Amino acid sequence: MPTYNAADYIETDTGNKVSRKSNICGAVNIILGGKTIIKPSAIIRGDLRRAGPQQAIAVSIGKYCMIGEGCVVRPAYKTYKGTFSYYPIKISDHVSIGAGSVIEAAAIGNHVEIGKNVIIGRFVVIKDCVKIADNAVIAPNTVIPSFSHFAGSPAHHIEDLPEVTQDLVEAASKSYYQSFRPAAAG
Amino acid sequence: MLLHPDPMSSISSSIHAHDARRAPTVLFHSPVYPPAPNPAAASSLPSFRLRVTSPKEFHPISALYFCEECDAIRCARTVTCEVSCYYCPNCLFEVPGASVRAQRNRCARNCFLCPCCTNTLLVHPTDPPSSLANLPLPSLTAPQASQGEPPYYLSCPVCRWDSRSALGLDFEKPTGLGAAFTKRDEDGGVAGAQFEQLKDALEGFLKAGTPAASGAAAAAPHGSRVTQAAYAALSRGSAIGHGASALGGRHAAQAKEDLEGFRPLHPSHAPAGPGAMSDKERVEWVRNLGAGEGEGALLDFESVASVGSRMQNSWVGSLRARDLQPTRIPLRTKLTKRCSTCRHILIKPDPKAQSTKFKIKLTASMYLPSLTVSPSPHPAFARLTPAGELRAGRTYAFELALANPLYDPIGVKLEVVRVARADGEAEDWDWGRGLEVRMGKGAREKVQVGAFAEVWDLEEDEEDEYLLDLAEGAVEGGSTAAAARRKRRAAREGSTVGVLEAKGNVTRLGFEVDVGRELAGQEAAFPLLVTYTYREDTASAPPSPTAPAPTSKPSAAAGADESDDTLKEFAFLTLVQLGAVAGREQSGGDTGSQRGSMRIASGSGAPGGPGAPGDRSSVDSSVGRAALRKERGVSVMF
Numbered sequence: 001m002p003t004y005n006a007a008d009y010i011e012t013d014t015g016n017k018v019s020r021k022s023n024i025c026g027a028v029n030i031i032l033g034g035k036t037i038i039k040p041s042a043i044i045r046g047d048l049r050r051a052g053p054q055q056a057i058a059v060s061i062g063k064y065c066m067i068g069e070g071c072v073v074r075p076a077y078k079t080y081k082g083t084f085s086y087y088p089i090k091i092s093d094h095v096s097i098g099a100g101s102v103i104e105a106a107a108i109g110n111h112v113e114i115g116k117n118v119i120i121g122r123f124v125v126i127k128d129c130v131k132i133a134d135n136a137v138i139a140p141n142t143v144i145p146s147f148s149h150f151a152g153s154p155a156h157h158i159e160d161l162p163e164v165t166q167d168l169v170e171a172a173s174k175s176y177y178q179s180f181r182p183a184a185a186g
Numbered sequence: 187m188l189l190h191p192d193p194m195s196s197i198s199s200s201i202h203a204h205d206a207r208r209a210p211t212v213l214f215h216s217p218v219y220p221p222a223p224n225p226a227a228a229s230s231l232p233s234f235r236l237r238v239t240s241p242k243e244f245h246p247i248s249a250l251y252f253c254e255e256c257d258a259i260r261c262a263r264t265v266t267c268e269v270s271c272y273y274c275p276n277c278l279f280e281v282p283g284a285s286v287r288a289q290r291n292r293c294a295r296n297c298f299l300c301p302c303c304t305n306t307l308l309v310h311p312t313d314p315p316s317s318l319a320n321l322p323l324p325s326l327t328a329p330q331a332s333q334g335e336p337p338y339y340l341s342c343p344v345c346r347w348d349s350r351s352a353l354g355l356d357f358e359k360p361t362g363l364g365a366a367f368t369k370r371d372e373d374g375g376v377a378g379a380q381f382e383q384l385k386d387a388l389e390g391f392l393k394a395g396t397p398a399a400s401g402a403a404a405a406a407p408h409g410s411r412v413t414q415a416a417y418a419a420l421s422r423g424s425a426i427g428h429g430a431s432a433l434g435g436r437h438a439a440q441a442k443e444d445l446e447g448f449r450p451l452h453p454s455h456a457p458a459g460p461g462a463m464s465d466k467e468r469v470e471w472v473r474n475l476g477a478g479e480g481e482g483a484l485l486d487f488e489s490v491a492s493v494g495s496r497m498q499n500s501w502v503g504s505l506r507a508r509d510l511q512p513t514r515i516p517l518r519t520k521l522t523k524r525c526s527t528c529r530h531i532l533i534k535p536d537p538k539a540q541s542t543k544f545k546i547k548l549t550a551s552m553y554l555p556s557l558t559v560s561p562s563p564h565p566a567f568a569r570l571t572p573a574g575e576l577r578a579g580r581t582y583a584f585e586l587a588l589a590n591p592l593y594d595p596i597g598v599k600l601e602v603v604r605v606a607r608a609d610g611e612a613e614d615w616d617w618g619r620g621l622e623v624r625m626g627k628g629a630r631e632k633v634q635v636g637a638f639a640e641v642w643d644l645e646e647d648e649e650d651e652y653l654l655d656l657a658e659g660a661v662e663g664g665s666t667a668a669a670a671r672r673k674r675r676a677a678r679e680g681s682t683v684g685v686l687e688a689k690g691n692v693t694r695l696g697f698e699v700d701v702g703r704e705l706a707g708q709e710a711a712f713p714l715l716v717t718y719t720y721r722e723d724t725a726s727a728p729p730s731p732t733a734p735a736p737t738s739k740p741s742a743a744a745g746a747d748e749s750d751d752t753l754k755e756f757a758f759l760t761l762v763q764l765g766a767v768a769g770r771e772q773s774g775g776d777t778g779s780q781r782g783s784m785r786i787a788s789g790s791g792a793p794g795g796p797g798a799p800g801d802r803s804s805v806d807s808s809v810g811r812a813a814l815r816k817e818r819g820v821s822v823m824f
Contacts, residue, residue: 139305145275
């Protein structure tokens with residue numbers, strides 16, 4: 001049963017549990033979907049947002065997500081037609097990211113499991129129900145179709161996932177959130 | 187032996203749990219062969235469905251499907267697949283079935299694979315010609331540095347291969363590169379030329395066989411002229427092969443002549459394609475690979491193309507890595523799966539390539555109770571080795587969680603069986619050997635598992651207690667001494683054997699396992715026969731005497747018509763894999779271990795507190811051992 005010291009985490013009214021030791025930059029540009037856990041030493045760069053006067057969302061994370069310890073989530077950048085800009089990163093629901101991973105993708109779909117020490121390059125598009133093995137390195141601009149299992153460095157498709165993947169990942173992320181409770185006082 | 191490594195098993199063990207060692211798994215059996223004519227003689231298991239013919243028939247439940255018509259579990263071997271749609275894995279563009287063949291099963295848009303590292307290639311515009319090349323570095327950040335113009339070339343962001351410097355290949359437009367590439371003829375014009383020659387040769391063949399072709403037209407299912415000619419040729423083929431003709435001697439002789447005179451332009455064994463080298467040239471080139479004198483010569487392996495990148499070519503091409511061409515990305519498919527016996531559709535994905543939903547999804551996890559085994563946190567039992575293995579000769583406690591996916595409560599009966607080869611010989615795969623499993627109540631009586639309620643009523647305490655009472659069964663009755671003994675054993679076993687908790691739709695049972703010494707160095711696994719009874723709603727199910735369909739959805743008729751419901755039973759085999767047992771060397775120091783778990787607990791229970799295990803051993807040892815012996819006779823063999 002993963003428990004945590006209640007003083008170490010901030011719990012928002014939508015159920016997000018953010019560790020106080022995590023490094024959240026530019027929190028006003030970050031959206032958390034609710035019931036998301038951010039572990040200590042995670043770095044989320046919300047300050048790298050597209051330049052402009054209006055409100056821009058740099059990082060958008062869905063519900064029941066889990067960002068592991070020491071992860072780095074930062075938006076990718078490109079110079080396109082003469083202008084340099086950051087592209088927002090959108091992470092959907094039920095995504096779990098293992099410890100020590102570096103995520104620079106453009107979009108991550110629902111029910112994705114990312115392992116430990118994974119490096120996801122720029123502008124990678126990950127669709128739904130994907131599993132990325134530990135220590136994988138995803139080359140920039142790759143598109144990962146649904147129900148794939150990617151592994152290796154550079155990562156390649158190694159097998160197809162079964163059709164029940166969505167139910168399993170959803171159940172696992174929900175039960176993880178429910179069992180992630182503050183340790184009993186005393 | 188490793189059975190079906192399960193990608194889904196790491197969902198709860200690598201990211202969400204803190205336990206790094208391999209968790210115990212439960213594999214489900216999917217029967218492959220149809221019922222034997224005399225099931226009683228073939229195997230001693232009760233029903234044909236439980237006939238195990240190969241260890242490969244056990245799969246994790248995530249990989250199995252369930253056919254309602256046949257009332258049987260189906261696996262990848264017993265389903266037939268059909269293609270539902272084709273799509274490119276890179277651009278996710280759905281290709282209609284008709285154009286798939288024309289595009290040679292590859293993406294016709296801008297999706298290419300790098301010949302060196304097989305990553306996706308980027309379409310890159312050329313830098314505008316200006317004096318930018320002469321300017322110092324800071325000016326590369328000027329806006330003009332990021333603008334580009336035709337011609338476009340392909341470049342790999344990972345290994346820095348690019349088509350212009352390697353092959354001199356570039357394109358005028360950034361779109362439709364796949365079509366442009368095919369037009370240049372991927373094989374360097376070889377495929378086109380060969381096809382033309384073959385067509386010309388067979389044209390004469392067609393003309394010679396026209397009267398027979400029209401006669402065979404009725405037999406040909408398709409209307410195309412080429413296929414009709416092929417059918418005509420087939421019907422004459424036997425004449426050509428054997429020399430005797432029932433159809434016409436003149437036709438046969440002439441056809442034979444035509445075929446023998448045909449020499450292909452590019453035979454498959456000869457080198458063809460861009461940069462192709464003859465055998466002699468290849469040998470010379472490899473011999474001269476890498477300059478250098480004598481022993482100091484370094485072989486330049488990087489310049490030789492690997493077998494993996496060459497094996498998809500139709501002809502033997504160049505051996506050099508620098509001659510490798512980028513390949514278009516092969517298309518992937520979404521499959522529709524059908525039961526192979528009754529053709530009932532089990533999996534039907536959404537026809538759109540972008541969607542991950544399923545129109546029909548009949549997986550085993552929706553019908554069968556799922557079993558999960560985890561090590562018990564009870565401190566008094568033996569610990570695993572540092573490598574995460576079991577020790578031979580010790581006793582371990584595990585927890586088995588049964589989860590009910592149906593909307594009605596089910597009763598589950600578990601029975602430890604022993605499975606050897608189906609024809610009666612005990613071969614190398616003989617599960618259940620060397621393990622003694624004590625399941626307590628679950629082995630003798632039915633364990634109730636509650637219905638699957640969606641999100642509401644997760645906190646039904648009264649219901650949980652009721653279920654717990656049901657599950658505990660009736661222990662009362664009998665003589666007081668026996669009851670007292672049972673109570674004491676139940677008190678000890680209460681936390682490790684029998685029903686531990688019944689909450690919502692999950693019931694957790696504990697069981698103990700004695701690992702025998704003969705299992706050292708092997709896998710510890712035992713088969714478990716699971717029989718569960720469910721209420722079948724006869725009002726909504728199709729009338730079928732032998733194959734009832736379990737109700738998985740609440741229907742209006744079910745509430746109104748309780749008296750019509752019948753209890754149906756379904757049995758399936760599972761294999762509970764507990765993990766590897768440490769080899770003989772590691773468990774050799776265990777001289778004092780006996781079969782009785784009392785002594786072992788007292789020996790290893792020292793860190794846990796000498797009081798508790800010691801008490802148990804003094805009070806219950808005689809009773810415990812007697813009970814053990816009795817249970818040994820009941821539970822292991824059948």
